[in-house]
Amino acid sequence: MTPLEHFLAALIGLRDLYQLCHWNAPGASRYQEHLLFMRLYETASADVDRVAERCVGLLRTRLTPRILGSLRDVWSRSTAAWPPSAGDAREATVAVTNLARDTLRQMREASKLTPGVEDLLQSTASHLEEAQYLLTEIA
Numbered sequence: 001m002t003p004l005e006h007f008l009a010a011l012i013g014l015r016d017l018y019q020l021c022h023w024n025a026p027g028a029s030r031y032q033e034h035l036l037f038m039r040l041y042e043t044a045s046a047d048v049d050r051v052a053e054r055c056v057g058l059l060r061t062r063l064t065p066r067i068l069g070s071l072r073d074v075w076s077r078s079t080a081a082w083p084p085s086a087g088d089a090r091e092a093t094v095a096v097t098n099l100a101r102d103t104l105r106q107m108r109e110a111s112k113l114t115p116g117v118e119d120l121l122q123s124t125a126s127h128l129e130e131a132q133y134l135l136t137e138i139a
């Protein structure tokens with residue numbers, strides 16, 4: 001699996017975690033948390049789509065169950081409680097942000113980094129950093 005495919009699997013997992021937090025935001029007094037997780041989920045969904053399209057278009061990846069297998073690996077290492085909390089989401093966001101940086105570095109070292117992929121990873125990392133800030137405010 002390429003670094004970009006591994007990053008895609010982690011990003012899919014994070015998107016799904018945001019959606020779970022959105023659905024499980026406790027009580028009417030937590031409506032702002034519910035809306036925040038909806039916003040994070042929607043942003044992550046757009047990022048997943050852009051990364052997946054780049055995997056298919058640039059790397060000629062066929063998105064198959066092996067991506068989901070990698071996703072299961074990501075989730076099996078998770079220590080999140082059930083239902084997941086804002087703190088769990090923030091911790092996962094930090095991990096995926098670090099993975100974005102690692103992916104960028106690995107692709108650069110392998111001479112596989114194009115200007116478009118670099119921009120994609122940088123913009124996704126920017127979205128993740130914004131999510132970290134927002135999650136710090138509620139965690």
